Amino acid sequence: MVTDEALASVFAGTPIDHDSAAHYRGRLERRLLINRCEDCGAWRHPPRPVCPGCWSANVRPTEVSGAGTIHLAIFLHQGPPAEGVDYATPYPVVTVELDESPGLRFTSTVVGAPDEAIRIGRRVRLDWTQRGGAPLPVFRLADEAG
Amino acid sequence: MISARNPMKDKVAIAGAATTGFTPHNTTRSQASLAAEACIQVIRDCGLTAADINGICGSAVPAAVMQATLGVPEMTWFANPSIPFGSQVAAAAAAVHAGLADVVLAYHTPYRLPWNTASALKDPFRRGGMATPGAGAGPETVAGVAGYTAWAARYLHEYGAKKEHFGYVAINDRSNAARNPAAAMKTPLTMDDYLGARMIRWPLCLLDMDVPVDGADAFIITTAERARDMPLPPVLIQAAVLGMIDRNEEDQTPGLHRHGQHVVVEALKAKSDFWTDGMDVFFPYDGFSFITLSWMENVGLCGPGEAGGFIEANWDKAANRILIDGRVPVNPHGGALSEGGSQGSGHVREAVHQLQGLAGPRQVAGARTALLTPGGFFFNAQGLTLRKG
Numbered sequence: 001m002v003t004d005e006a007l008a009s010v011f012a013g014t015p016i017d018h019d020s021a022a023h024y025r026g027r028l029e030r031r032l033l034i035n036r037c038e039d040c041g042a043w044r045h046p047p048r049p050v051c052p053g054c055w056s057a058n059v060r061p062t063e064v065s066g067a068g069t070i071h072l073a074i075f076l077h078q079g080p081p082a083e084g085v086d087y088a089t090p091y092p093v094v095t096v097e098l099d100e101s102p103g104l105r106f107t108s109t110v111v112g113a114p115d116e117a118i119r120i121g122r123r124v125r126l127d128w129t130q131r132g133g134a135p136l137p138v139f140r141l142a143d144e145a146g
Numbered sequence: 147m148i149s150a151r152n153p154m155k156d157k158v159a160i161a162g163a164a165t166t167g168f169t170p171h172n173t174t175r176s177q178a179s180l181a182a183e184a185c186i187q188v189i190r191d192c193g194l195t196a197a198d199i200n201g202i203c204g205s206a207v208p209a210a211v212m213q214a215t216l217g218v219p220e221m222t223w224f225a226n227p228s229i230p231f232g233s234q235v236a237a238a239a240a241a242v243h244a245g246l247a248d249v250v251l252a253y254h255t256p257y258r259l260p261w262n263t264a265s266a267l268k269d270p271f272r273r274g275g276m277a278t279p280g281a282g283a284g285p286e287t288v289a290g291v292a293g294y295t296a297w298a299a300r301y302l303h304e305y306g307a308k309k310e311h312f313g314y315v316a317i318n319d320r321s322n323a324a325r326n327p328a329a330a331m332k333t334p335l336t337m338d339d340y341l342g343a344r345m346i347r348w349p350l351c352l353l354d355m356d357v358p359v360d361g362a363d364a365f366i367i368t369t370a371e372r373a374r375d376m377p378l379p380p381v382l383i384q385a386a387v388l389g390m391i392d393r394n395e396e397d398q399t400p401g402l403h404r405h406g407q408h409v410v411v412e413a414l415k416a417k418s419d420f421w422t423d424g425m426d427v428f429f430p431y432d433g434f435s436f437i438t439l440s441w442m443e444n445v446g447l448c449g450p451g452e453a454g455g456f457i458e459a460n461w462d463k464a465a466n467r468i469l470i471d472g473r474v475p476v477n478p479h480g481g482a483l484s485e486g487g488s489q490g491s492g493h494v495r496e497a498v499h500q501l502q503g504l505a506g507p508r509q510v511a512g513a514r515t516a517l518l519t520p521g522g523f524f525f526n527a528q529g530l531t532l533r534k535g
Contacts, residue, residue, distance in 0.1 A: 014283040045398065052392060072288060072296040072397065075348040079285040090348065095288055095296060095397040107397045108286045120303045131284060138286075 002028060010134045019047045022061040027135050030128045033061035034104065043101040064106075066126020066137065068096040071105060073120050083131045092118045096139055106137070113141045148409070150416035152385055158239040159373035159380035159535055161366040163498040164188035168256060168361035168486030170330035172269050175360065177255040181207045182215050184364035185253055189216075192366045193377045194249065201247025203238040203367075205229050205254040205489070212253065223247040229254065230431070230521040231363075231490035232528030236386040238367040248372065253364040254491035261291075262487065263358040291355075293396030294522060295347040298436035301402060302349060305451025307439075309349060313340035314457045314468070315435035316353045316483050321467040323480025325507045326496075330359045330486040334466075354435040356487030363491035365498070370535060380535035381501045385417035387529040394524045406527030407444045410519065414529035422447055426513040427500050428474055429493040431520050432481040441519045478508045490520030494530070501534045 002025065008016055011024050023046075026033030036043050037051035038058040050057050072095035078087050085091050092115055095107045110118045111129060123142035128135045164187035166180050173180075181204065189196065196217050202209040202224040209224035223246035227233035231254050238250040258266045266272045288296040301307055316335060323329035335353070343351040366376075373380035389409030391399070399405045415421055422428075422445055430441035439453035447470065448456035462469035468476040479485045479496035486492065497516040499505045505513075518530040 011283075046395065072300055074288070074292060074295045074299055076285055076292075077345045077347065082284040085285060090345075091285065093286055093288060093292065093296075103393070103398070103400060105397045107288050120300065136284070136286070 001025065012132070019049050023047055026061060026063070027137065030135050031063045032066050032106070032126055032137050034064050034098070034100070034106070035059045036062040043104045045104060045106060064098055064100050066098070066106075066139070067142065068098040068106075068124060070094050070118065070120050070122045070124060071097045073118055075115055084129060089115060094118065094124070094139060096124055108136070108138050110139045110141065117141060148413045148416060152417040154239060154243040155384055155417065156382040156533070157370055158242045158383045159368060159370040160235075160383065160494075160498050160532070161368050161373040161376045161380055162188045162192040162378050163363065163365050163495040164191055165328050165363045165492070165495055166361045167328035168330040168359035168488070168492070170357050170359050170486065172258050172266060172272070173360040176271070177207050177257050177362075178211055178215050180257070180360060180362035181212060181253045181255045181364065184362035185212065185216060185251055188364040188366055189251065191378060194366065198249050199251045201238065201241055201250035203227070203234050203241070203250050203252045205231070205234065206257065207253070207255060212251070218251075221247070223250070229489040230526050230528055231488070231494055232386060232518070232520040232530055233388060235365075235367070235383065235494060235530060236388055236528075239383045239386060242367055242369055248368060250367040251364065252367055253362060254489060255362045256359050256486055256488045256491065258358045258360055266358070288396045290396075292347055293524060294434040294436055295350045296396065297402065297523065298354075298434070299349050301436060301439070301451070304402060307451060307454055309341065310337060311439060311454030311457070312350070312354050312435040313337050314454065314461070315432055315438045316340050318457075318467045319432060319477055319481040319484040321465060322475065322478050322508070323484035326479045326485055328361075328492075329480040329484055330357050331480070331484040350434060350436070353483070356433045356482035357484065359486030359488070361486060361488070363488060363495045365494070373535065378504075379502045381498045382533050382535045384419065384531040384533050385414055385529070387413040387417070389413060389527045389529065390525055396524055399524055402440070403450065405523040406521075406525070407440060407519070407523060410527045410529040411444050411446070414531060418531040420515050420517075420531065420533070421445075422517065425474060425515050425517040427478060427497065427510050427516045428470065428476050429497055429516065429518040429520075430476065431490065431493070431522065432477060432483050433487060433489070433522065435483065437522050438476075440523070445517070445519065475510060478505070478510065490528070493518055493520055497530075497532050501532060
């Protein structure tokens, strides 16, 4: 397991704390980990120290499939410079409702699809790219080949 | 849990409000300088001196800095809650009602910073003011400023609303700002101008987003009794609500049907003696145009997704602005989109001036009540009912 220092260094610029560290350690292994309560089964993101539903501290970062449906979609015409981001496209940002639980959502971009195909309601699956030496979870349209 | 309990009702007053006016470019002044100007003005307007102040409630400029800047000899209470400005009003009113302070100086400094305008980076004295949200983490987020854009997209998707509906809000604000000397943007705006404006984050363009400005607003908040002895007509704080639900992250909030605004509306209605039928002037927040449509729907002026049609039915063609039932203007000072992005302090200041009869060419004749809904959806939905004392 990477040290806390190494983790903070790989994800420099992202605020990581004791509650979210496991999620980012998961990214290093290209596994998307979302907190699930071991007592009541509720999924919640972003990571909280206890289950907001039953107050159990027995919350476990649990791998999700990353399959889901686009719930929110915007297209950035400008923004802060970032590796692999071209605002001329413009750059899509989507919030995906994950299949694991109603209302459980994860936000990232969609790769490998033209903007006009990225629409609320489209099915997506998880994929990974790289930014600054750290794996970045992204989505692909589910019916896209490859 | 929503409660109608409101022992503070009409017991605390805003005795005065002052502004520096807003400038849509980088001035050569600090936030403390702008705040000091507005604070000195309002203290004088209320017939007070520094020694009369014993509470300070501000935003970015720390209370300790403000006290030192103005030479306020002694304070018994101070706070710096986070914006929007309903937080400052609520905290100051509660402190006065509870007896923690008797005369509170409240202030906010809208200021051009790297998070709201990239040109602020050109001024080295503005770089340390506030970190850019999510800087370094990449743009794959709907936290912060992108949140309203994301839910605006969902609004278009769910209701088949049109981009023009957002445009009505921008045009209304611009038409109103023409009559406000404090406003940053006064050039008349057409729907063609709006539809042709530079896209920033689809579906929202430059004219859907508030104007970054330099400026300050300041207020004196005290007991209704004390305010009656001051030179200006008191404006009573009838009720204040800072509403929030548990899923308050931008991408996890349940949906357009359930977020902080719904809590604000239910609680504010329960705590107040009047609602939309009894309001003389309406201040829905407009930091993003879409937020105004959402407040209009959620306070019950129309149903979900119907704000565009409601505005069309309540459009004053002669003045090129919204006039609800031919009577109630909406953000008559020009709001965040045209007076300038004040995170709510401009809305509160204009409401106070309207209820004091000091709004000049914008004055709503005989205005006695104002409904204000500062802020957005997630962790910043707020409500205030104010009435003439």
